Amino acid sequence: MTRPNKVSIGYLEEQAKKLRIHTCELVSQRGRGYVQQGLGASDIFSALFFSEMNIDPKFPDWENRDRLIVSTAHNSAVYYSALHERGFFDKKTLDTYCTDGSKLEINITERLGRPVEATCGSLGQGLSVAVGICLSAIRNNKPFNTYVVLGDGELQEGQVWEAAIYASNMKISNLCMIIDFNELQVEGKSENAIEHFNLFERWNSHNWNTIEIDGNNMNEIIEAFETFRKEDLRPTVIIAKTLPGKGVSFLEGIYSHQMFFSRKASQYAVEELMNGK
Secondary structure (H helix, E strand, C coil): CCCCCCCCHHHHHHHHHHHHHHHHHHHHHHCEECHHHHHHHHHHHHHHHHHHCCCCCCCCCCCCCCEEEECCCCCHHHHHHHHHHHCCCCHHHHCCCCCCCCCCCCCCCHHHCCCCCCCCCCCCCHHHHHHHHHHHHHHCCCCCCEEEEEEHHHHHCHHHHHHHHHHHHCCCCCEEEEEEECCEECCEEHHHCCCCCCHHHHHHHCCCEEEEEECCCHHHHHHHHHHHHHCCCCCEEEEEECCCCCCCCCCCCCCCCCEECCHHHHHHHHHHHHCCC
16 A cells, blocks of 8 residues: 555646536535635645545555544535545445435534544644644554644634644644635635734744645645655644635635535536636
């Protein structure tokens, strides 16, 4: 079981396009949902599932698998799409998204089973869970890494900063957090909810290996992960600036937390994506 990172940037970008198409289709099935966040984060999830993480869908409980904590658990459509494309379940299962009795719930939960590592519906908890997993791996001499996808709005939660201080103090270098910096939360743009601060300076001051990237640029994403794997003294945070609605011209830059999204709108979006924009 080896890290599946011997793939081209073009391949990863094509996988990201597939995730965007699935996200549009899944959200439109229920008429509303987190389409903007899913489109913006598709490049990150493509890089994680098809290049960075050491996982095997045939052995989801493999002891030395890399772990992924999706702290932004509502951003489920793109996550389930990645699981499907990576081979964890078939298209028929994917299409049960948010239907009665489905394990593919609007918020990612452990009811689905592996590879879901934690239920994080309450925002701000994912980093704490990941720190505990990382510390256990270090103490038990396990070789896996743990990744966390955290939203920038979650940084308003005090629990995040408690975990951040502890992680750097314990020199937890097998931890990589990706901040999906899309500036989007329930009330619209996050800067309208709380004053922005310089994320790079803040995380750097906590002695994290801090990297800023364009979260929709696959080359920069892969380079950031390479930098993480070379770090052996500190946890790593990748501040990934993403664009809500990325890839669909009539959705890009619209800050809608849970958007009404019809099947017709999805058809237009999918057509545009398939035509290669």
